[in-house]
Amino acid sequence: MYAKNKNTSYFNKIIERDLTKIRIDNIGKYFDGDSSPILASSTQGYSVGGDYDFEYNGKIYKPVDSKGNRRRWLWTIERMKAAAKLGILVETKTTLRVKNYIDKEFQVGTNVMVNKNENLIATSFDxxxxxxxxxxxxxxxxxxxxSNxxxxxxxxxxxxxxxxxxxxNSIILDSFAGSGTTAHAVLELNKKDGGNRKFILVEMEDYAENITAERVKRVIKGYGKExxxxxxxxDFSFYELGDRLLEENxxxxxxxxxxxxxEYIYFSETKEKCEQxxxxxxxxxxGVAYYFIYKKDDITTLDFExxxxxxxxSSYVIYADVCVLSDETMMKYNITFKKIPRDIKKV
Structure with missing residues (x-):
C-alpha cells in the first residue's frame, strides 16, 4: 500500500487489535512469537563491519543463510551486544532475531529501549x-x-x-482489483458508518467484467439470506480501456x-454516461448540451444549417472539424466550439 502523505495525523490512531493475544514482560507488550530478522538478505548487500560471529547463551551464531552462504548482520556488534544485554534477542535453530514490542522501540543510535505510541503502529501480528x-x-x-x-x-x-x-470521504485505488474485494470493503464500510468513500478498480480482460464488476453489482444489490x-x-460505472484515442501524430x-x-468525450467533459x-x-x-459531429472520411462543419x-x-459544447460561425453568433447561442482532434483531451 502507498500513502501520498506520510504525516501520521492523517491516519487513524486507534488500531483494533485482539488484546487477549498480547503478552507482557519486564520491557513491555508484545505478541507471542512476533520477531524480526537481524540477518541481512542477499539483496541488502554485504559489509565487512556486519560480518562477525556472535556468541549468545553459549552458542556461536554466524551470519550465514540456509544454504551456508556468508551474509552480514544488519547491526553493528555494539548494537548486538546491547540487544543481548537487554534480553530482546530471539534464538532459532540457525540464527538470531529480535523481539518486536508494541509499546517499545529498540532505538537506532542509542541502542536503548524507548517508549512509542502503541496505537500508531500496526504489527504483522495485528x-x-x-x-x-x-x-x-x-x-x-x-x-x-x-467460484472461478x-x-x-x-x-x-x-x-x-x-x-x-x-x-x-477518501478515494481508494486498487490497481490490481482481482475479485473486487476492495470495492466490497469500501461499500460495507460506507453502509456501517454512513461514509462517502469512493473506489477506483483496475482489472484486465474477462476478469474485469465477469468477476470484478459482477461482484460489485451483487454487493450493491445484496446477496444470500444472511x-x-x-x-x-x-453505484458504480464500468469502462473499458482499449487502443489509444489519439495517435502520436x-x-x-x-x-x-x-x-x-x-463515450470518452462526454465522460471526460461531464463524468456522466453518454447517450447511446x-x-x-x-x-x-x-443545462449544457454536448455534440460530436464526426465522419471518418469527410470534413464536418459547424454552420448555420x-x-x-x-x-x-442554455449553452452548447460542439466538437467538429471546422466552425464557420462568427464570434457574435457563437456568443448569441452560447456555443463553445472544440476542434477535432485538437481539443479532445489526450489519454
Missing part, C-alpha cells in the same frame, strides 16, 4: 486474525456466487487497512470505434 485468512475470502465470493477465482483477499482484511488510512449480506447500496485513432470516442444513439448529440449535463438541429439548451 493481521494474524482468523477473519483475515484466504479461506474466508474464498467463502465470501462463493456466497456471492463467484483463486486466493481472493478477505473483505475484513481490506476493511481493516482502509479504516487505518482513510476518512469517510442479514450481513444485505444490499450496501451505492495527434489524429484520431481509426481503430477506436466511434461509440468509444463519443447514432446521432451527434452526446447528452446534456447541467447545423444550428437548426440543436435541441434547446
Amino acid at each position: 493481521l494474524m486474525n482468523s477473519n483475515f485468512t484466504n479461506d474466508k475470502g474464498t467463502g465470501e465470493i462463493e456466497k456471492i456466487g463467484i 477465482f483463486t486466493f481472493p483477499k478477505p473483505q475484513n482484511l481490506i476493511e481493516f487497512c482502509i479504516k487505518l488510512a482513510t476518512d469517510k 442479514p450481513e449480506n444485505s444490499a450496501t447500496g451505492g 495527434g489524429n484520431l485513432n481509426e481503430k477506436v470505434s466511434i461509440e468509444k470516442i463519443r 444513439n447514432d446521432s451527434d448529440f452526446l447528452g446534456e449535463c447541467n 447545423y444550428l437548426a438541429k440543436l435541441k434547446k439548451a
